[in-house]
Amino acid sequence: MNPDAFDALSADLAEGVRADDRLLGLVLLGSASESGRMRRDEWSDHDFFALVHRGRGAEARESLDWLPSPSSRVLLAREGDIGFAVLFADGHLLEFALAEIDELSGAVAGDASVVVDDEAGSAAGLIGGAQRRAEASDRFDPANDAALFLVKLLVGVGRVRRGERLNGGQFVRQWAVQHLVRAVRGRFAAASTSRRDIIDPLRRFEDDFPAEGARLAEILDSPVEEAARGLFDLAREMLEPGWGQFPAAAADAVAARLAWGPDAAERRAS
Structure with a gap:
């Protein structure tokens, strides 16, 4: 996927999250994030957290209508209770967790961009903790x-x-x-x-x-x-x-x- 198309898809994801009242935040991870942009190439996919309002996790996972380009999706797979993989016809992949904040309490993260958040800064707080956990575990024996x-x-x-x-x-x-x-x-x-x-x-x-x-x-x-x-x-x-x-x-x-x-x-x- 070329850089412009990659950024456009990121923007579409953010628009979809903002338009869905079940969702409160979007965090782009890894090479999809702004700080990971320099590592992005033709093989980069979209890794992200789509964050759900408390108590609405199960409901949100029943439908992925907020994702862009529904007619271009050729695969939807589940990874555990909160993980998803979506493949488009052009071979581009989305891998994401669709979860409430508490369901990601043990998450770790490196490069990350908070694109959508609520007024309380829930997504930013989650990512701050995830990055601190990653840094704390980044020790070798x-x-x-x-x-x-x-x-x-x-x-x-x-x-x-x-x-x-x-x-x-x-x-x-x-x-x-x-x-x-x-x-x-x-x-x-x-x-x-x-x-x-x-x-x-x-x-x-x-x-x-x-x-x-x-x-x-x-x-x-x-x-x-x-x-x-x-x-x-x-x-x-x-x-x-x-x-x-x-x-x-x-x-x-x-x-x-x-x-x-x-x-x-x-x-x-x-």
């Missing part, structure tokens, strides 16, 4: 994440060898990778730029760690156990040297349990 990386890797490979390739692959490609990326960001905090996502550490990892991100992506293109070994070697090469908190004994135990033989560092030294 690289030693713990490195340990959990090894745990997820061991469990995943074990399940693959048991024949549970789907579940084991999820442990390797999803959970282990998440903990590895968190460990890297925590270990090398100065390398993470302001472009990173404070909610999802994997977002724009390649921007901050281009060589490592490219290698990580290449590793994940491999069959699952080969990918697991590649992740293991990458973790030891990146994290272990000069870092006393790396769980080296645990890494050795995982390698021995999986019969992976000498680790990458030992192979390079030989």
